[in-house]
Amino acid sequence: QVQLVESGGGLVQPGGSLRLSCAASGTLFSIYTAAWYRQAPGKQRELVARISSGGTTTYTDSVKGRFTISRDNAKNTVYLQMNSLKFEDTAVYYCLWRIYWGQGTQVTVSS
Numbered sequence: 001q002v003q004l005v006e007s008g009g010g011l012v013q014p015g016g017s018l019r020l021s022c023a024a025s026g027t028l029f030s031i032y033t034a035a036w037y038r039q040a041p042g043k044q045r046e047l048v049a050r051i052s053s054g055g056t057t058t059y060t061d062s063v064k065g066r067f068t069i070s071r072d073n074a075k076n077t078v079y080l081q082m083n084s085l086k087f088e089d090t091a092v093y094y095c096l097w098r099i100y101w102g103q104g105t106q107v108t109v110s111s
Contacts, residue, residue, distance in 0.1 A: 004024050006021065009107045035048075049067055051071050
């Protein structure tokens with residue numbers, strides 16, 4: 001049974017930073033794309049960033065230049081470094097690997 005365990009969410013002021021982590025228990029982690037999604041209250045879940053097996057990254061426009069997705073295949077872990085956080089980044093953040101979702105971690109940007 002594959003499990004994805006997320007961590008790193010929390011409460012941060014506008015302009016602050018957080019780093020999310022998602023550790024996968026499955027094998028062959030390195031050969032699959034991994035991604036971060038988020039879902040704000042009353043909104044649909046949206047793709048935030050994606051990283052391919054070869055390290056190619058894509059971002060939704062609203063986070064470009066502020067967020068960085070990375071992976072450490074030796075640790076079966078994908079990261080999301082979030083800088084210059086804004087109120088509108090408040091959401092539950094989920095990682096996706098293959099067909100498996102993490103449990104979600106809350107990120108709240110508030111003054």
